[in-house]
Amino acid sequence: xxxxxxxxxxxxxxxxxxxxxxxxxxxxxxxxxxxxxxxxxxxxxxxxxxxxxxxxxxxxxxxxxxxxxxxxxxxxxxxxxxxxxxxxxxxxxxxxxxxxxxxxxxxxxxxxxxxxxxxxxxxxxxxxxxxxxxxxxxxxxxxxxxxxxxxxxxxxxxxxxxxxxxxxxxxxxxxxxxxxxxxxxxxxxxxxxxxxxxxxxxxxxxxxxxxxxxxxxxxxxxxxxxxxxxxxxxxxxxxxxxxxxxxxxxxxxxxxxxxxxxxxxxxxxxxxxxxxxxxxxxxxxxxxxxxxxxxxxxxxxxxxxxxxxxxxxxxxxxxxxxxxxxxxxxxxxxxxxxxxxxxxxxxxxxxxxxxxxxxxxxxxxxxxxxxxxxxxxxxxxx
Amino acid sequence: xxxxxxxxxxxxxxxxxxxxxxxxxxxxxxxxxxxxxxxxxxxxxxxxxxxxxxxxxxxxxxxxxxxxxxxxxxxxxxxxxxxxxxxxxxxxxxxxxxxxxxxxxxxxxxxxxxxxxxxxxxxxxxxxxxxxxxxxxxxxxxxxxxxxxxxxxxxxxxxxxxxxxxxxxxxxxxxxxxxxxxxxxxxxxxxxxxxxxxxxxxxxxxxxxxxxxxxxxxxxxxxxxxxxxxxxxxxxxxxxxxxxxxxxxxxxxxxxxxxxxxxxxxxxxxxxxxxxxxxxxxxxxxxxxxxxxxxxxxxxxxxxxxxxxxxxxxxxxxxxxxxxxxxxxxxxxxxxxxxxxxxxxxxxxxxxxxxxxxxxxxxxxxxxxxxxxxxxxxxxxxxxxxxxxxxxxxxxxxxxxxxxxxxxxxxxxxxxxxxxxxxxxxxxxxxxxxxxxxxxxxxxxxxxxxxxxxxxxxxxxxxxxxxxxxxxxxx
Numbered sequence: 001x002x003x004x005x006x007x008x009x010x011x012x013x014x015x016x017x018x019x020x021x022x023x024x025x026x027x028x029x030x031x032x033x034x035x036x037x038x039x040x041x042x043x044x045x046x047x048x049x050x051x052x053x054x055x056x057x058x059x060x061x062x063x064x065x066x067x068x069x070x071x072x073x074x075x076x077x078x079x080x081x082x083x084x085x086x087x088x089x090x091x092x093x094x095x096x097x098x099x100x101x102x103x104x105x106x107x108x109x110x111x112x113x114x115x116x117x118x119x120x121x122x123x124x125x126x127x128x129x130x131x132x133x134x135x136x137x138x139x140x141x142x143x144x145x146x147x148x149x150x151x152x153x154x155x156x157x158x159x160x161x162x163x164x165x166x167x168x169x170x171x172x173x174x175x176x177x178x179x180x181x182x183x184x185x186x187x188x189x190x191x192x193x194x195x196x197x198x199x200x201x202x203x204x205x206x207x208x209x210x211x212x213x214x215x216x217x218x219x220x221x222x223x224x225x226x227x228x229x230x231x232x233x234x235x236x237x238x239x240x241x242x243x244x245x246x247x248x249x250x251x252x253x254x255x256x257x258x259x260x261x262x263x264x265x266x267x268x269x270x271x272x273x274x275x276x277x278x279x280x281x282x283x284x285x286x287x288x289x290x291x292x293x294x295x296x297x298x299x300x301x302x303x304x305x306x307x308x309x310x311x312x313x314x315x316x317x318x319x320x321x322x323x324x325x326x327x328x329x330x331x332x333x334x335x336x337x338x339x340x341x342x343x344x345x346x347x348x349x350x351x352x353x354x355x356x357x358x359x360x361x362x363x364x365x366x367x368x369x370x371x372x373x374x375x376x377x378x379x380x381x382x
Numbered sequence: 383x384x385x386x387x388x389x390x391x392x393x394x395x396x397x398x399x400x401x402x403x404x405x406x407x408x409x410x411x412x413x414x415x416x417x418x419x420x421x422x423x424x425x426x427x428x429x430x431x432x433x434x435x436x437x438x439x440x441x442x443x444x445x446x447x448x449x450x451x452x453x454x455x456x457x458x459x460x461x462x463x464x465x466x467x468x469x470x471x472x473x474x475x476x477x478x479x480x481x482x483x484x485x486x487x488x489x490x491x492x493x494x495x496x497x498x499x500x501x502x503x504x505x506x507x508x509x510x511x512x513x514x515x516x517x518x519x520x521x522x523x524x525x526x527x528x529x530x531x532x533x534x535x536x537x538x539x540x541x542x543x544x545x546x547x548x549x550x551x552x553x554x555x556x557x558x559x560x561x562x563x564x565x566x567x568x569x570x571x572x573x574x575x576x577x578x579x580x581x582x583x584x585x586x587x588x589x590x591x592x593x594x595x596x597x598x599x600x601x602x603x604x605x606x607x608x609x610x611x612x613x614x615x616x617x618x619x620x621x622x623x624x625x626x627x628x629x630x631x632x633x634x635x636x637x638x639x640x641x642x643x644x645x646x647x648x649x650x651x652x653x654x655x656x657x658x659x660x661x662x663x664x665x666x667x668x669x670x671x672x673x674x675x676x677x678x679x680x681x682x683x684x685x686x687x688x689x690x691x692x693x694x695x696x697x698x699x700x701x702x703x704x705x706x707x708x709x710x711x712x713x714x715x716x717x718x719x720x721x722x723x724x725x726x727x728x729x730x731x732x733x734x735x736x737x738x739x740x741x742x743x744x745x746x747x748x749x750x751x752x753x754x755x756x757x758x759x760x761x762x763x764x765x766x767x768x769x770x771x772x773x774x775x776x777x778x779x780x781x782x783x784x785x786x787x788x789x790x791x792x793x794x795x796x797x798x799x800x801x802x803x804x805x806x807x808x809x810x811x812x813x814x815x816x817x818x819x820x821x822x823x824x825x826x827x828x829x830x831x832x833x834x835x836x837x838x839x840x841x842x843x844x845x846x847x848x849x850x851x852x853x854x855x856x857x
Binding site for chain 1: 399425426428429431433434435437438439440441442498499500501502503516517523570572573574575576577772773776777779780783784786787790791793794797798801806809813
């Protein structure tokens with residue numbers, strides 16, 4: 001008998017044995033059910049421990065993050081908004097206390113803070129943050145992370161090194177261009193673009209895997225982010241066997257208004273891939289390539305409705321009298337696709353001197369559908 | 383006779399046991415797949431900058447379609463919230479589905495609308511359109527308001543699709559609050575699709591906004607609902623979205639994207655005939671029909687689900703409204719399964735036919751019926767004085783323990799992934815809810831599901847009006 005707690009252990013032991021005897025007296029399926037229920041209860045307890053543990057861990061980390069942010073608020077404010085009297089070299093290192101640069105989690109927080117600020121600033125401020133980043137040797141941490149077994153840590157490190165302009169990382173990143181992991185390949189491409197001294201898009205010549213629209217968005221975003229972008233002649237890749245590379249380059253020709261490539265683009269109008277033809281028509285519109293007008297008119301009846309719509313939109317920009325004949329013909333025929341008819345009206349208005357007059361005539365003499373289409377097309381909000 | 387009864391009771395006991403074991407096993411598998419997919423998703427997107435989409439020439443344009451019926455309490459604020467979405471190229475189409483209140487008038491006044499001469503291609507069948515409105519204010523050029531004769535949600539969405547200009551449309555409940563980056567996150571899977579595998583639809587996790595602090599159409603503080611009914615639904619939603627749909631997404635077997643917020647490939651939706659007017663489960667029916675279309679065309683495709691909390695909605699806070707909602711969900715599921723009954727256990731439809739559809743039939747539609755039948759069986763046995771008390775008690779304890787374990791696992795997933803409920807007491811309240819839900823609300827939801835099936839058999843077709851308090855009234 002435990003006198004302090006007033007528990008009779010022998011009684012408890014007896015009762016436990018009694019319960020055990022009772023349980024064993026149940027049929028086997030009932031015993032299995034009891035066993036599984038107990039297992040579930042144990043799992044519930046474990047889950048509860050993990051939830052509580054995670055909550056405590058997260059709270060502690062958040063508190064530490066807030067503490068360090070507050071502690072170095074003045075340092076970052078000075079770095080961001082005071083351009084004069086900023087420390088250089090070793091002195092930059094001393095902006096942080098040794099202890100905060102030694103404890104891994106503190107380093108991680110400061111690193112994240114610099115990256116976060118850098119992603120929101122450009123120019124001189126971004127340069128100062130880059131200097132601070134390398135002065136406190138955060139780039140070495142990122143380079144070490146490139147050897148991690150976890151792909152997402154490697155990918156994040158690549159992004160960080162590119163963002164912070166760590167040029168010494170360029171040769172190390174090359175090995176990831178052939179990685180089996182598509183995300184690592186993508187991050188390596190984009191990072192190498194940023195860090196390369198010249199020919200940032202040289203990887204396009206070697207690219208055999210299809211680029212998704214997401215990949216293209218990443219490459220394009222990096223191009224626009226580069227301070228002195230060395231924009232190549234994108235027509236160099238129009239003969240690539242990778243259709244997605246060709247598609248991307250056509251889009252870029254239009255985006256960067258590479259007028260000298262207009263003639264090559266006209267040839268792409270006969271490409272067998274619909275997406276490439278569509279991109280070429282859009283790019284010709286961006287380039288205001290009047291020389292392609294005739295080709296587009298010839299192509300129109302052979303194309304899918306989506307491409308026909310793009311052709312009509314392009315004719316609105318580049319078309320002249322020849323186009324107006326086609327446009328008028330479209331509107332005189334029974335209307336099958338409203339989208340095409342609406343665009344035809346809009347294009348006819350600008351391609352020919354007497355376009356507005358013709359539209360007015362159709363508005364008066366046309367059937368109800370055509371009248372509605374014309375009124376729709378004339379309303380610029382629609 | 384006695385022998386028959388003996389075998390009947392043996393069969394019933396074994397059926398209940400086997401059904402429960404199958405259900406537990408399936409849920410366990412689903413949570414495992416879900417955990418793997420959430421982990422992959424979080425790793426994949428932990429370092430990317432969604433803002434890259436904003437400058438990309440390859441970023442798709444989106445038509446947001448929001449049907450509105452008697453939404454005068456919050457329509458002006460809701461439309462403003464939709465117009466402020468962080469995206470580059472989108473239009474907002476509000477379809478006033480013959481509201482009986484002044485929903486349309488409020489929009490006309492707030493957004494300076496006038497009738498515009500719109501030529502609408504009747505790709506999909508819908509009730510007649512009375513007028514289309516555009517704003518006189520140039521900065522509101524993204525907004526289009528369609529006023530049409532009442533025809534229900536599916537009909538309103540079809541009208542919206544007909545008038546939409548872009549290749550991808552997002553169907554959304556007008557009173558939902560979208561997260562700032564929700565469209566950017568939702569279009570990413572469309573941008574990641576390859577030529578060999580098309581993404582036909584993307585869904586996002588819907589969360590419950592009751593008791594959350596809302597300002598100018600944005601959630602500024604996430605709180606756990608104060609009332610017990612919405613709080614239980616928080617748990618249900620976390621379970622359904624984080625443990626269920628994520629797993630189906632990983633297996634490429636998802637057949638339900640919440641009507642509250644989903645994004646679809648317009649061409650395929652139109653090719654399938656758009657939303658179905660004949661069911662109140664139009665959201666699920668459309669996804670199944672799109673999948674069926676792709677299967678029959680023998681083209682590879684994916685339906686993607688994102689675990690991010692992208693959309694916040696107000697959950698029913700009274701039993702009366704909850705009963706209407708669950709009744710409608712059951713009717714929707716039953717109608718959809720009936721429409722596509724040909725797919726169930728049909729190997730021609732691959733995973734959709736052999737796994738997804740049978741699962742929904744056996745464990746979603748049938749589960750409440752089995753539960754109710756088992757309950758009635760136990761009552762009958764007790765009444766006859768031959769209830770196997772040992773089996774009843776142990777089975778009850780097992781099911782109760784499983785329900786708590788499953789909910790606790792869902793809370794853990796939420797804690798480790800998106801960590802929306804930051805206050806310590808919220809976690810304790812959620813855990814407490816996990817203990818009481820199986821005893822209080824679950825039996826009611828089973829009852830509502832049975833009522834739904836009975837209503838369906840007796841020909842009830844209505845959508846069931848959902849009265850909402852509106853976010854603007856919250857603190």
